[in-house]
Structures are given as structure tokens and as C-alpha cells.
């Protein structure tokens with residue numbers, strides 16, 4: 006087959022890839038064919054007939070749908086002939102027969118393909134005088150999505166998305182003929198992590214989201230491209246703002262990362278930005294939360310650092326800062342270290358608030374993969390956290406790769422949700438409850454068949470906070486010896502890779518609590534992190550912070566950590582700051598500012614700058630841009646560094662791959678007796694989610710999982726609501742049976758309130774609860 | 784659990800006849816319909832678990848085809864053909880007299896749940912037009928008198944199993960083909976009789 010073939014469209018010759026659809030080939034050459042049902046990321050169905058074109062066939066000219074007809078050498082296509090125009094008019098006239106004329110109250114109006122194409126290709130007048138068909142308007146099909154069936158033109162984009170792309174077909178066409186409608190099964194709502202994508206791809210206003218309903222008109226929106234913090238995939242997004250309020254986030258099609266899709270958390274987790282609870286002025290917590298000023302607080306902090314000798318300073322950082330902010334913090338630490346020579350400061354350390362941090366695979370020992378390697382590898386190996394919950398858009402890419410014939414092998418007990426996608430699921434027969442191997446790696450059934458001499462992409466990371474990581478290294482070593490291996494390091498949270506790249510040495514929370522020396526004076530900064538929640542070390546961190554002499558929190562909201570602080574400094578976040586973000590494949594992307602800074606909040610880096618200057622450690626930067634050009638000097642390959650200038654070039658909008666030396670110093674935390682497997686669910690109780698009303702309830706259910714042998718056998722339960730007891734802790738939870746789990750392992754979501762004080766190595770007791778009502782955190 | 788073990792075993796036997804579980808959907812829906820006279824949501828949940836697709840996907844198929852009923856039918860589903868061949872052989876009078884006898888409009892079921900009446904498109908018996916089906920068992924060459932007699936007989940006798948040949952003998956007229964092999968099997972509810980899925984019922988002589 007040749008690489009390119011020639012076809013003739015509207016009298017001019019264009020070249021096309023063989024096997025392409027006519028609509029795609031035309032699109033690539035800048036010829037737009039109207040369409041409703043065709044979407045380049047989904048299989049064609051030919052539902053709407055809007056894309057009809059005329060082609061020449063041996064029997065003369067014929068009208069064919071260009072979205073289901075492939076090109077062939079010397080094909081002659083006419084997209085604008087009179088016949089085509091007549092067909093387009095006809096299709097639109099039919100589509101409008103039952104379409105309500107409620108554009109004035111429809112969210113889609115102004116960006117509606119049906120409206121736009123009716124203007125461009127429609128008949129201009131309707132001949133339909135009969136009554137239109139009616140349905141109840143709109144019905145909720147989940148907590149966050151509404152469906153107006155009258156407006157639906159039956160393109161099947163939403164139903165195909167939920168089946169082909171996200172793999173949770175909870176909506177389908179029901180009924181036939183005039184009554185055909187999209188709907189859910191009664192009492193089975195469209196609860197999908199990806200439901201918001203259907204709202205974005207619906208070509209009419211049939212699917213709308215509760216968070217955006219009646220909020221704005223598209224022509225009033227200010228828009229900017231950015232990169233989502235939702236996971237370390239770094240999904241490309243478009244931020245939509247009106248009157249200085251973020252109203253909507255849309256997915257942008259980045260070929261290398263999210264390919265247009267977003268998880269609902271990535272899409273709807275933004276209302277917190279405008280929450281009344283946002284901290285907008287510095288607060289003196291110990292002084293009954295008295296409002297203070299930047300000047301006063303900076304004075305207090307620099308005095309604390311300098312007034313007495315030999316203070317230990319710790320920074321606990323989160324994963325939502327920009328690369329520039331991490332870089333500025335790192336510079337600040339280096340500066341403090343310089344002062345250290347004068348003996349006023351003891352040891353200074355940086356800790357990342359992430360229980361899944363471990364040393365990983367970096368720095369040339371192995372070849373690192375990209376997400377796109379999913380599409381070229383023969384075999385995909387997954388041994389990491391629950392991908393669907395923690396890297397939702399990466400899950401979509403894996404699902405797509407499997408659909409295209411790639412073999413997926415899953416190890417361990419965390420990815421039970423995608424077991425059905427796997428060729429081999431190496432669960433309890435291969436991996437113990439403590440995530441160690443039961444058998445020699447070389448004896449794992451069928452493994453060699455899938456890896457020997459093959460292209461393998463291994464997505465590896467810690468599955469559980471308490472986990473001996475040596476088996477991961479053993480597996481990777483085995484894979485490396487037997488296959489053509491590439492590794493995708495699975496650190497799932499936000500800009501973790503940015504932190505790792507720009508902070509000289511990073512440790513974990515376990516190191517923080519063990520290294521803490523209470524005989525010294527201790528100053529602790531928490532920077533966009535809430536380590537007193539969501540971590541298995543939470544209770545220890547809490548004790549440590551109570552013990553510390555001076556705690557400063559840079560944050561957006563009051564939370565469990567800021568309660569223990571002396572000072573809270575208000576900071577900016579997603580949409581309010583400009584900077585770069587590095588995703589898990591070390592692709593650096595732009596995050597843009599479109600919202601004003603709230604109150605007297607400052608960017609994190611501005612605080613480090615002011616503090617440096619207060620201490621006469623004069624810094625040579627004044628803007629993000631300057632920080633960016635400074636940090637760009639450290640990249641290993643200077644050929645294409647992710648500077649603002651470079652990233653804003655049209656050719657680099659999909660991000661720039663580049664690496665830096667990474668030093669992680671995390672000790673292996675062995676566990677020999679795991680009773681509880683802590684997992685992170687997509688929805689939890691972070692301040693940002695709690696303060697986003699549209700999605701705040703999605704993370705409130707408390708449930709645990711176990712297999713039925715454990716449920717009936719070990720615990721002898723018969724109620725799906727139980728009380729979980731361990732020492733002084735007692736929590737009411739729902740029980741979900743999950744047969745893919747091994748015996749005697751309870752899966753517990755650590756990012757939902759109430760679970761952090763459990764000791765994962767101690768057995769819990771479960772008692773049937775008296776009432777069967779759904780239990781939620783109130 | 785809305786399905787008894789026996790029915791589930793039967794369903795699993797059917798599933799085994801297909802290379803993919805979901806391909807058994809059609810027959811399983813007939814099992815559900817034979818059980819209740821319509822496809823209940825409980826049965827949909829059961830089938831979705833059995834074949835491994837979501838409930839709404841089952842519902843989508845069940846609500847698309849007109850032979851899967853969404854509401855309970857009477858013991859006897861009377862499907863009177865209204866298509867062209869029957870029409871020109873005076874199906875109008877058959878339709879009218881059946882309607883008249885039962886007092887039902889299209890898709891209605893009487894309160895005692897004896898009859899459901901429906902007008903349907905061609906049932907493939909054009910050669911013997913006008914034709915009617917009772918629980919999908921076909922009678923050909925009907926007249927308005929014969930069709931009323933048939934309804935009366937059904938109402939009084941309440942036969943458990945409806946057999947086409949028996950109906951034909953008692954009430955039918957001209958047949959499309961009269962050389963067909965005598966068949967003593969029929970159906971017991973508003974479901975076509977298929978040997979391989981067990982909806983065909985043998986009538987003892």
C-alpha cells in the first residue's frame with residue numbers, strides 16, 4: 006500500500022491516507038462536510054445522514070454518507086453539488102420536524118451544531134404544520150446530567166461514547182420509531198466517571214450539566230486553553246469564564262494525552278474557586294483567626310526563622326503547584342541552606358504529601374515510555390493504583406488500546422474494576438495480599454508468551470501506601486531482561502512529576518514523621534497540602550504538627566492541617582496562575598491564567614520571593630516568566646525546552662517532552678500483614694470537592710469491598726450495612742461484594758472521611774448494622 | 784431473585800448454544816415473556832446478569848421489537864393481520880368482528896386478562912389471507928363468523944396450549960400450503976413456539 010492516495014474533491018485533487026473515511030480526508034485538507042453523528046474519536050455509525058456527498062461510481066453519481074465511505078484511488082467526490090445541497094436541506098428539514106424551537110432557553114444555543122448547520126445548510130423554512138412530539142423536559146439521568154429528549158436528534162454520540170469509550174453503557178436508545186429516546190434503566194442512573202463528555206459531544210442541547218445550566222451564553226464566555234490538575238495525565242482543557250467566574254471546563258483534543266475526553270472530576274471540580282469559604286487574607290490562627298496582612302505575616306515568619314539558632318525547617322508540598330512554584334520553593338530552600346552556614350538554621354527538608362511516593366524508575370536506568378506507546382506496544386502491563394479512579398483519562402487510553410487488540414496483563418488487587426479488559430489477571434494466585442509474589446516470576450503462567458521479545462509498556466507504581474516495593478523492581482527487571490520494555494511511572498496526582506523535577510531531593514510523609522526531631526525547634530510549612538487528611542500517616546503527622554513550634558500553611562481553605570497552623574497564607578490555584586505542568590510521561594504543558602487573584606492571595610512563589618528578600622537573600626526573578634526561563638536551564642536536553650515561549654508556539658500546544666534529574670529518597674515501607682487495602686477513589690473529601698456543590702455529594706458514600714468468601718466465611722455477615730470496628734474507631738459502612746479480591750482483604754477508600762485512623766495491618770471487626778439505610782457523611 | 788433455579792438453568796442451556804453470551808438475548812427475552820406475559824424489569828436485571836450486558840442495553844432491545852411486550856398480555860394474544868394481501872381479502876371484517884367481540888382497541892388487554900388485541904403487519908400467510916395469530920400460532924382463511932367462533936371457543940375452553948393445526952381445523956379456511964407435516968406442538972403464552980428454546984409445547988391428544 007502506498008502512503009498517500011489521490012482523490013478529487015470538488016474539482017481539485019487532494020491527497021489522503023488510504024483507508025481513510027471521505028469526511029476525514031476532506032477535513033484534513035480543509036474541506037468541511039457538515040455532520041452530527043460522526044466524531045473522529047468514535048466508530049462511525051451513519052445515523053444522521055447530514056454528511057451525504059456525491060461520488061462517481063461505475064453506475065453514475067451516487068449520494069453516500071461520507072462518514073462511512075472510505076476513499077479509494079482517484080475517487081471523485083462532490084461535496085457541494087445541487088443534489089448534495091438538496092439532500093442536506095432534506096435531512097435538516099426532517100431533523101427539525103420534532104426538534105423544539107426552544108433555542109432561547111437552551112444552553113447549547115450559540116454553539117449548537119444543529120443551529121449552526123441549519124443556518125448554513127438548512128432549507129430556511131419549515132413545511133411542517135403538524136404537532137411536534139413531546140417528552141417531559143428535562144429529566145435528570147444522574148446527579149450531574151440532565152436529558153431533554155425532545156431536543157435529541159438520535160445521533161448516538163452519547164450512547165456510543167458510553168459503550169465504546171468509557172465502557173459503562175448505562176444509557177441507550179429505548180423504544181422505536183417516533184418514540185425512540187435516549188434513556189437509562191429505571192433506578193440505574195448514568196453514574197459514570199466520564200458522563201460529562203456526553204454533554205460536550207451532544208450536537209444539540211439534549212444533554213446538559215447541572216453545573217452550567219442557564220449560567221451563561223457561549224458568546225459571553227472568555228476562553229483559554231490550559232492543563233488540568235485532576236491527574237498526572239495533564240488533560241488539555243479549555244477554561245470558560247464569564248464575569249470573572251469559572252463556569253465550565255471543556256476537554257481539548259490533545260493527541261498525546263486525553264484526546265478530548267475528561268473525567269467528571271476534571272470537568273466539574275471548579276466551583277470551589279468561587280466558594281465563600283476561600284481564604285482571601287492571611288490569618289493568624291492561634292490568635293483566633295485574626296485577619297492579618299501579607300507584610301505582618303511575612304515579618305512574623307522571617308523572625309521565626311531567624312530569631313533562634315538551629316531550627317529545623319520542613320516543607321510538606323502538595324501536587325497542585327506549578328513547576329515555577331516548585332522551582333521557586335527549591336531556590337528558597339537553597340537560600341536557606343546558604344544562611345545555614347551562619348548556623349541559624351538546622352536541617353531543611355522537602356516532603357511530598359503522597360503516600361504512593363516511592364523511588365520509581367528514573368534517570369536512564371530504564372527507557373521511559375509515553376502514553377502513545379499504549380497504541381504501539383504488543384503488551385501492556387499494569388501494576389499500580391486503581392487506574393480508573395486515579396488516572397481516569399489514562400484508563401480511557403488503555404481501554405482504547407485493548408479495543409485495538411493490545412494485550413493487557415494486570416497484577417495485584419487494585420485494578421479489579423478493569424479486570425474484564427485484561428488478557429491475564431494475576432490476582433491472588435500470583436500476588437499475595439501484601440503485594441509480593443507467590444511464585445517465581447519466571448513461573449507466572451503465560452507471562453512469557455506475552456512478553457518474550459515483545460514491545461512491552463509497563464505502567465508501574467505503588468498499589469497501596471503500605472507496600473514493599475521490591476517485587477515491582479523484580480518484575481520490571483524480569484520484563485527488561487525478556488522484552489523490549491518501556492516504563493510509564495505511575496505517580497497519579499496532579500503535578501507530581503513537576504515537583505519531582507524541580508525539587509532537588511524529595512521525601513515522603515513517612516520520612517517527615519520519622520525524621521522529626523522534637524528536641525529541636527521546628528518550623529513546618531505546608532504548601533497546598535493537607536497531610537492531616539487522606540494519608541495513612543495522617544494521625545502521626547497530626548501529632549507532629551501539634552509538636553512543631555511554628556506551622557505555616559499556604560492554602561485555599563481551612564482544613565484539618567490549617568487548624569494546627571499558626572499562620573494561613575492564602576494562595577492562588579488552577580486558573581488563577583500561569584505556569585507549567587509536567588505530566589507522568591514528563592510532557593510539560595502550559596497552565597494559563599484567566600481568573601483574577603482573589604483577595605490578597607499571592608502565588609506561592611511570591612511568598613518565597615518576599616521571604617527571601619526579607620532575609621536579604623536577594624532573588625533575581627520577579628515574574629513567572631523569569632522563573633520559567635531559569636528552570637528551563639536545568640533540562641537535560643536543551644534542544645526543545647518547555648519555556649513559555651516554546652509552549653505557546655502552535656506546534657507545541659500538545660506539550661513538550663523533556664526530562665530533568667530526579668532524586669526521590671523514600672524508604673521502602675514493608676508490610677507483612679495487610680488486612681486493609683487503602684485505595685484512593687476518584688471522588689473524595691478534598692476541600693476543593695467539598696466546596697464544589699455540583700459534585701460534593703459524589704464522594705460521600707462510605708463503602709468497603711471484599712469478596713463473598715470473606716463476607717460470609719470470615720465475617721459471617723448478612724447485611725450490606727455494617728459497623729467497622731478497630732480499637733476505638735467505629736464507622737458505619739456499606740459493603741460491596743467484589744469477587745476479584747483475594748480472601749481476607751478489605752478494600753477501604755482512604756480519601757473519604759472516617760477511615761484515616763484505621764491501622765491497615767490490624768484486623769478489623771465487622772458487625773451487621775441495624776438499619777439498612779444508605780449511609781452518607783452528613 | 785425473580786427467576787427460579789429451573790428458569791435460570793434453562794437460560795444457561797440457551798446461552799451455551801451461542802458463541803457469545805449476549806447473542807442469547809433474544810431467546811432469553813422470550814423466556815421472560817413466557818414467564819410473566821411481558822418483559823418485567825426484574826427479568827431484565829436477571830438477563831443482564833446472565834449475559835453480561837447492562838440492564839439498559841437489554842431494555843433497549845426489549846423495547847425495540849414489537850413482539851417483546853412491555854405490558855402484560857392476556858392469556859391469548861390475538862394478532863390480526865392488516866397488511867395488503869389480507870386487506871384485499873376483507874381482513875377489515877375480521878378485524879372488526881374480533882374487536883367487536885373482545886371490546887378491545889389496538890394493544891388493549893381486557894380486565895380478566897384473557898385477550899390482548901393487536902393489528903399487525905404481514906405475518907407471512909398471504910396465501911391464506913385473511914390470517915390471524917393466536918399466541919403466534921397462525922390460522923388462515925378466516926371469516927368474520929369463524930373468527931368470532933374462535934374467540935368464543937378460546938374464551939369458553941381456555942385451552943392451555945394453542946396449536947395452529949387445531950385452530951385451522953376448527954376455524955380456518957383456505958391455507959397457503961396444505962401439504963405441511965402435521966404438527967401437534969403449540970404455545971402456552973404470548974411467545975412463539977421454538978423447539979430449541981423450549982417455548983414449543985406438545986399438546987396431548
Ligand code: SF4
Nearest residue numbers: 157158160161163207
Ligand atoms: S442526546 Fe445528544 S448525543 Fe445523545 S443521541 Fe441525542 S442528540 Fe445525540
Ligand code: FES
Nearest residue numbers: 051053054056072
Ligand atoms: S455524520 Fe455521516 S451519517 Fe451522521
Ligand code: FES
Nearest residue numbers: 864866869908909
Ligand atoms: S398480508 Fe396478511 S399475512 Fe401477509
